[in-house]
Amino acid sequence: VITLSSDFDSFYPAAMKGAILSRCDARLIDVSHELPRQNVRAGAFWLRELLPTFPPAVHLVVIDPGVGTDRKALIVRAGGHALVGPDNGVLLPVARALTNKSESESEGTDGERRSFETFEWHADDPASRTFHGRDVFAPAAARIHEAGIASIEGTVAATPTEEVVDLSFPDPTVDTEVAIGEVLVVDGFGNCVTNVPGTVLDGRYGDELAINGELICVGATYATVDPGTRLVTVGSHGNVELAVNRGRGDEAFDLGSGTSVRIDR
C-alpha cells in the first residue's frame, strides 16, 4: 500500500498516481488532497491523527511550499512505516505518533525508546522544479515500495541524515485551576480542535465550565446538547474540542486556528 496526502486539491494528485503506477503495482489509497494549502503545521496535525490508523505502508506526503529550493527530500522510517516528503517538518509529528503506536502495541521490555530513522533522498535530476510530488517524491515512494520498507538503506538514493527540520505543536498550560491552550485546527464541521488534553474534562461531564469566560456545557457527545447549542467535548483525537451540535463551533465561539482558549476548571 502507498497512501497519498497533499494540499493539491484536484488535478495534480493524479499525476502522482500515474508516476507511481508507471513504476510499481502498489495499491493506492488517497488519504486527503485537501490538506490546508501550504500549511505545514495543520498538515502535520491531520496526518498525525490519520496515518497511525493504517497498517505499515509507504506514505507519500506533499505539502511543499519550498518546492524546487534546496530543502531535502526526506524519508522517515517509523514503526514499520515509511514517510516520503519534503524536509520541512511535516513528517516528524507523524513519525513520533507511528513510533509510539508501534511501541505500545509491541511487548517492549527493554525500556528503551526506539525512535524513527531519517534518510535524505537523492533524486535523479527531476523533470520540473515546480512539481516534485510527481517528479521526485512519487518515484521515491514507488522505489521504497519495491525495495521494502526494511531495506531503505539498500536503495542507492537514500543516505542516513540526522539534520532534519522538526516541528512541534504549542504546549498548553494546565494546572488545577485553569487550562490555557489554543485552537490547532478547525475541521470541516467547524469543530475547533485545541491542544488541551481531554483529561481536563474528566469528571465534569454534565457540568458547565467557563470557556473564554462563558459557561458552556461539558458533553460526552455532540447530541448531549440541543441542536444549535455550544458544547465542550473530547474529540476523536483525545483533545478538548469546542463544537455546536449540528452547527459550526468556529462561528459560534468566534474561534479560528491559533486563537487562544482558556478553560476555568
Next chain:
Amino acid sequence: VITLSSDFDSFYPAAMKGAILSRCDARLIDVSHELPRQNVRAGAFWLRELLPTFPPAVHLVVIDPGVGTDRKALIVRAGGHALVGPDNGVLLPVARALTNKSESESEGTDGERRSFETFEWHADDPASRTFHGRDVFAPAAARIHEAGIASIEGTVAATPTEEVVDLSFPDPTVDTEVAIGEVLVVDGFGNCVTNVPGTVLDGRYGDELAINGELICVGATYATVDPGTRLVTVGSHGNVELAVNRGRGDEAFDLGSGTSVRIDR
C-alpha cells in the same frame, strides 16, 4: 469490496480506511464523502441511487448526527449486499432498492417478496464517543467482510433486531390533470430532482407544460433546448427533473430541497 460513504468531507474518511485496512485486505471504493452534511434523508436518496449500481459488497455508510448517543449500530443484509451504519433511517431506502433490484434480476417464481434483514451490532467499547465511523462502523464492516455477508449471524457481535428507524420520501399526488410533488435534492449541476415519476412526461416530449404556472419545454435531453434555457426532463433516477441546459436549474426555477412542484399535464 467495501464501499465508503459519509458526510465527512476531507480528513476523517482516511481514518475509516486505515481502520479497515488494519483489519482486512478488502478493496476500498469511495462512493462519496460529500453527502449533504448531517442530512439523513438526502443521504438516503443519493445512496438509493448509487449503491444498487454495485455488485454485492459491504457498504459502510456514516451520516451520524446522533453519534455517541444510544442509537443502535445497524447492519442490513439486502439482495446479497451488507449495509453498515447508524440506525437513523439512512440505510433502509437503499436496502429496499437493493432487494428490488435483486428480485428483478433473479427468476423469482414464488411471488413472495423476500425482504431485507436487520441486525444490531454490539461494538466493543469504542475508543471515542465522537467518531464511531472509525471506532465502530469501520471495524464492523471489516469483520463482516472477513466473515462473509452470508454469515453475519455467525459473528458474535450481531443479533437480529426488528426495531429499526425507518425513513420514507414524500409521495407525490398524480392524477390525469396535475402532478404535485416536491424537490427531493439538488445535484451539483443545479438539477432539481423531484419525487414525481418520469412517466408523467410520457408522450409529451417536444410540448410545453406548465411547471409551477410557467410554460416549460419537455425535453428528452438537456441539449434539446438552447444553452441557458429551462427544461423539464427525466433524470437518470427515473424522476422528473427541472434543469437548465448548461446552467443551474435551482437558480432559474428558484427551487431548493423541499420546494413544492406542480405540473399541469
Next chain:
Amino acid sequence: VITLSSDFDSFYPAAMKGAILSRCDARLIDVSHELPRQNVRAGAFWLRELLPTFPPAVHLVVIDPGVGTDRKALIVRAGGHALVGPDNGVLLPVARALTNKSESESEGTDGERRSFETFEWHADDPASRTFHGRDVFAPAAARIHEAGIASIEGTVAATPTEEVVDLSFPDPTVDTEVAIGEVLVVDGFGNCVTNVPGTVLDGRYGDELAINGELICVGATYATVDPGTRLVTVGSHGNVELAVNRGRGDEAFDLGSGTSVRIDR
C-alpha cells in the same frame, strides 16, 4: 486499470464505478471528478497533462454537455492506452500526447508518425438519456478492459471511424522580441498556465521581464521570490506560468482563462 475522469463532482462518479465493477474486476483509479464543468477545452488540457503519466490503461473520460444527443460515443486507441468518452474533442489532445510519449519512449527507426485510431462505440439502448457516463461509457470501458486494448476491433460494438470532432489549443505568437499568448487554465493554487512555451524564459532566470507591461521576476521556483510576490516561471507542463509565491497568481495578475498575455523578451 481503468481511470475515471469527469466534471461530475460528487455522487455521480460512484454510479460509474458501480457500473464498471458490476461488469469486470478492473482496478479503478480516480483521476479527477472536478474537471471544469462542461468545459471541454479545459478538461482536454488537464487530461493531456495527467493521463500520459499513467502506464497503458483504459481511461474513462466524461465531460459531456451533449449527453443524449446524437454525438457519437468514441473510443480512441493511442500509445497502448484506450480512451473512452463523448466525441466532442476532449479525447484528441490526450491521444496525441499519448502517441508522442509512446514514440519518444520506443526506439522508433522508421521515422513515420504512428497516429492514434478512433472507433465509434454502438451502445445497447441506454437506460437513460441524461447519464451516459453510467449507462454507455462505463459499460464500454469495462468491455474494452475485458477484451484488451489491443482487441477493440474485436468487440462487436466498435467500428472504425474517421470523422471525429477535434479540438486544438490556440497557438502563441513568439518572435525574438515578444511572445504573445493566453492563459489556458488557472489551477487550484491560482497559477495561470499559458500556452507560451517555457523555452522563452531560457537564459533569463534572475532577470525581470515585462509581462503585460509590468516588470516581473523570472524564477526557476516559486520560492525564488518573497512570499506574496509575483513571478513568471515554467510550470510542470513546460509552459510559462504566472504565479505568486504562496499566493494566487490569477488575482495578483488579474488574469483568467482566455486572458491574453504579452511577454517582452
